[in-house]
Amino acid sequence: MSSITHQYVATCTSGVEGVLAAELRGLPEVSNVKELRGAVAFNGPLRAGYRACMWSRTASRMLIELGDFRGDSADALYDGIRQIDWLQHMAEDGTLAVDFVGTSDGIRNSHFGAMRTKDAICDSIRERMDIRPSVDLERPDARVHVHLRQGRFTVALDLAGDPLHRRGYRRSAGPAPIKESLAAAILLLAEWPLAAEAGAPLVDPMCGSGTFLLEAAGIALDRAPGLGRSRWGFSRWRQHDPEAWSDVVAEAQERKHAANDREIGVFGADIDPEALRTTKVNAQRAELPIVVRRQAVADSAPPDSPLESPPFGLLVTNPPYGDRLSSRGGANQVGRELGRTLTRRYWGWRAVVIAGNRGLAESIGLEPVRSKPLWNGPIECRLLQFDVGDNPSGPPQGRR
Ligand SMILES: C[S@@+](CC[C@H](N)C(=O)[O-])C[C@H]1O[C@@H](n2cnc3c(N)ncnc32)[C@H](O)[C@@H]1O
Known part of the structure; x- marks a missing residue:
């Protein structure tokens, strides 16, 4: 070697x-x-x-x-x-x-x-x-x-060949999927690894084809993102060192097995049944235990927890962009519903939203603690972080 x-x-x-x-x-x-x-x-x-x-x-x-x-x-x-x-x-x-x-x-x-x-x-x-x-x-x-x-x-x-965001689990995608690598970056910026380790749940109330859910479950279960790929840029390279590569694969397999029994709480919802079907197919293919259901963001609530005082969780989502003028109003309406849902039911949670237009960001109606520019393909977005009420004792009366 x-x-x-x-x-x-x-x-x-x-x-x-x-x-x-x-x-x-x-x-x-x-x-x-x-x-x-x-x-x-x-x-x-x-x-x-x-x-x-x-x-x-x-x-x-x-x-x-x-x-x-x-x-x-x-x-x-x-x-x-x-x-x-x-x-x-x-x-x-x-x-x-x-x-x-x-x-x-x-x-x-x-x-x-x-x-x-x-x-x-x-x-x-x-x-x-x-x-x-x-x-x-x-x-x-x-x-x-x-x-x-x-x-x-x-x-x-x-060395990668196909770009690394192609993990190999996604056979089908919804109409506006976020790239796996960007979804993972957002989860890492939101400190999901620490939250997952502490047993916190994650919710994406507009999950589409489930990219955030799959990446979040992969992180929580210590799955190497490259484990599902069969073809690499080095596969036919004359300097390829198969022994070094098989060490790396063995390490990744070992970590996968060691973390396999971890309890994780990764939940998604969407109003589109087709998107939910896609998420389930992708999750099955990736062998990742995520839970999804059909639900509008206006009705979204934190998952029930068997723990008496469950740790607060992370809500992460990529609402519809409304990139055509005609659908901007619809996107802003979704933003308002998300803002209301956060203040009514997600008290104490951290919420991270990737917003594709300024109107959507404003329609949420909460002051972000962090706002960072990010590119989702050709679309310039803002990554907004809200720490929804920093009073850990719970929401004010009547908010639930
Ligand atoms: C930009 S896509 C999300 C893409 C997703 N991150 C992915 O990687 O596939 C926005 C999603 O929001 C869903 N959606 C739109 N309005 C909604 C609502 N009121 N409640 C729940 N989901 C909604 C759409 O069906 C769509 O799947």
């Missing part, structure tokens, strides 16, 4: 860098963790990169650096790419895809950068082997990533 230290960059949604850095700092053999914009850099042996693939709930891609060189022209790119011994990384008749990020006077768009990179890799292999790799944008053997920034190209291989 090799002990060479590699340089890695884990990419993420903007706004999530701090949570991703904390996740990486918590992994053995990871060092030099540095937050960048939309990414976190770190060092470690190959096993550290594999562990990051297996355990990071918030990263999108896991890039291992293959080389870097100065320049910003198309020729500098072509020459620099050819300096790398690509046969160390892929078979001559393998398949590849190239992602290119950055522009310069000589490389005016990322498509052109990706084409020059692909030409340089294919030419260098063909000159030696008389055969060249082909392009497969969907399921390549090697996904190469080139980043041009401030007169420097950095070349990397994507």
Whole structure:
């Protein structure tokens, strides 16, 4: 097993860098963790990169650096790419895809950068082997990533392959699912791991296809998010170390078994029966014990607890955005109902809401203790945190 230290960059949604850095700092053999914009850099042996693939709930891609060189022209790119011994990384008749990020006077768009990179890799292999790799944008053997920034190209291989938010449990999704990696980041920001450990319940009263519920149950049961994936970006990489990877899989299996009997309380509701069916299918596939029912947010209440004084819980939700003007009014109405439900029945709870428009945030009618910008795909959102009444002795008379 090799002990060479590699340089890695884990990419993420903007706004999530701090949570991703904390996740990486918590992994053995990871060092030099540095937050960048939309990414976190770190060092470690190959096993550290594999562990990051297996355990990071918030990263999108896991890039291992293959080389870097100065320049910003198309020729500098072509020459620099050819300096790398690509046969160390892929078979001559393998398949590849190239992602290119950055522009310069000589490389005016990322498509052109990706084409020059692909030409340089294919030419260098063909000159030696008389055969060249082909392009497969969907399921390549090697996904190469080139980043041009401030007169420097950095070349990397994507160890994840498919983006890491694709956990493998989701066969079907509702119309507006939140990405698994963003849902997990929101749960980590809301300190769900601590709450779950203390036995607190979690409720998503507008759960859609259940992304928050599945991620929350996965965290509470110490399930590695990568355990359900069968295909990785390193699966056909020539430097892949199967022994190191099987150590990482064995660790994850062991932790899964050790936490399997933990009691967790993860509850969801929605008015759409189709969304609830999807959630149940996904939960079954992921083998996660979550409870869902059909209910409007106006009727939502904390779950019954067998404990005499149950710990307060976490409500986390992603209300409809109302992205078309015609549905804004409907979204604001849902916001008002959520606000009323929180003050009437969730006294003492923490509520975290990802709001896709300002009107919705205002319609909740409560003062957030925290408001953080986050991107949900192309939609700029606000993550709002409400500590609903900080009087732990319960709601004022008549609120229930
Ligand atoms: C943006 S989607 C939630 C997506 C979810 N986070 C996921 O990942 O699939 C909003 C959900 O709110 C539900 N919804 C809308 N109005 C509701 C209401 N009054 N009560 C309960 N659920 C409602 C919709 O059916 C939809 O599933």
